[in-house]
Amino acid sequence: MTSLRDLGERRVIQIMEHSFGTDTRTIVGFGDDVAAVKLSDNKLAVLKTDMLVGSTDIPPGMSLKEAARKAVVANVSDLAAKGVRPIAGLVSLGLPSNLTKRDIQNIAAGLEGAAKEYRFPIVGGDTNESRDLTVSIALFALARRRQLVLRSSAKVGDIVAVTGEFGCASAGLRAILKQRIRRHSLPSKLAQAVYKPNAELELGIALAKCKALTASIDSSDGLALSLHELSQASDVGIEVTHVPVSKTARKYAMRYGYEANDLALYGGEEYHLVVTVKPNKFNIARRATHGKLITIGSVTSKFHGVRLRKVEGYSEIPMKGWEHFKS
């Protein structure tokens, strides 16, 4: 019998996807950051759900308020990647019976704070007793059909770019889990990346508005995995010429003997956007992000998959990262 741990999250999603078939109204189904359903010729309902689970998604030192906030951030980040602003959210809670009233208030405060940050109301929900703390968020948005930036439309020749440097979340998690560094002793950038990550909603919306993108994905499963998802969904190769490692993560890697590139590529739990940009519109896109857009490579037909160009030739960037059940 194959257990869940052998299967891995990707395979589980495939089983689901395979079972659920298709429907003529479904414009975007499984396999992108959000789902979208046709409402009229030009209008789509955009739907997203993502669940945070206490036993696997909450690092040591994170408060319930921060965990609840992070559950919202993970959902908003997927909408950000599509350039869509959330209109309303639902929250479904599974609560261990030993939680106190104060705990519940903290969870509520974390949810409400995050909803305020990203300016949408939480309009409904459900609470249940559960053995594992569970915060399941569902977001609803509207989009015009052509507004939605999918994973599947990257074109050969496009510039591949990201909206920020990578590695801090991964470095921070390793510091906490492997080096047993306490939260208050972490460099503030690492602590921020682990405990108070941000969804880049305004950047995502600005990028979608300037119509410079051909494809987009969020990077919550890691940069390498996100590049592979883009590559597969668009059926193109991605040539990486620059791994965007943050200075703080690089310092941490030096100190503890990690490969800095590995921290940036295979980390996960980071919420920058990974986009492909029309070359003639790159400057417009860069301006739209106030200069935050960093070129990391280009879309190519020379090969499939994702490769890093080095002086001595290419090296494969494997399709690995943070995956539930297998970690």
Added chain:
Amino acid sequence: MTSLRDLGERRVIQIMEHSFGTDTRTIVGFGDDVAAVKLSDNKLAVLKTDMLVGSTDIPPGMSLKEAARKAVVANVSDLAAKGVRPIAGLVSLGLPSNLTKRDIQNIAAGLEGAAKEYRFPIVGGDTNESRDLTVSIALFALARRRQLVLRSSAKVGDIVAVTGEFGCASAGLRAILKQRIRRHSLPSKLAQAVYKPNAELELGIALAKCKALTASIDSSDGLALSLHELSQASDVGIEVTHVPVSKTARKYAMRYGYEANDLALYGGEEYHLVVTVKPNKFNIARRATHGKLITIGSVTSKFHGVRLRKVEGYSEIPMKGWEHFKS
């Protein structure tokens, strides 16, 4: 410190509700079966989420396929009460790591089967590892503003009615949990009520269409609790003249020494609709349900709360039923 078990589900929802505040676009928030957000002057997005948790919501003898189906039914039932058809669903799964590939396929089959029954596509989702099996469903629908039948608009003089007889789910659960009767030895009506409950979507839509209802709620937390919710939301009293106990539940009550009325009133996990009907449109409403509508009382200004009229006077129907954390 007050623990979750002392607080009870209702209080937890109040804490959430209190934290989340209000928003001008939110037409229906916490406190009704669904939430609704204004899209245009006349159009609402209707949103619903409800979570099934393995350790508390799955009775002995229920398969994973049936549990997954039940998670969908519970969500659809709330839309049914509002007279709204689901357009699309999302599913967020928390899966214990010892589940097998076959288990996942069964969960997927249960979800897909239920979505087919109620004719909407499951368009997206998320999977996670969790210590407790969790099936969180979110449904999306559209409604015209006046179409939505709320809990809060029952009027004095209205007829209170239900779409079916109660008690089978409660009797079935007691038979399984107290009398330790095996599934295959249960009377088929009790087994059906526990393992394969139905959401009354077509009845709910037909009732909403004929514009005979003033208020409506589903009865998944029990008939008594649903009547109290209607009474409180509409600020009226409800006089019950007839407790609609099913024959099978009555037989079971006789045999094992239960009060038949208690099974019907305080059970829960039953999915009939509890509605208030304009007296002059009752016949239209009854026809719309093919005669299934059963009168159980009327809306009154004589008292607040919910009372049962007996020959010797009134007796209070207490606000109790099946509540998470306190059971």
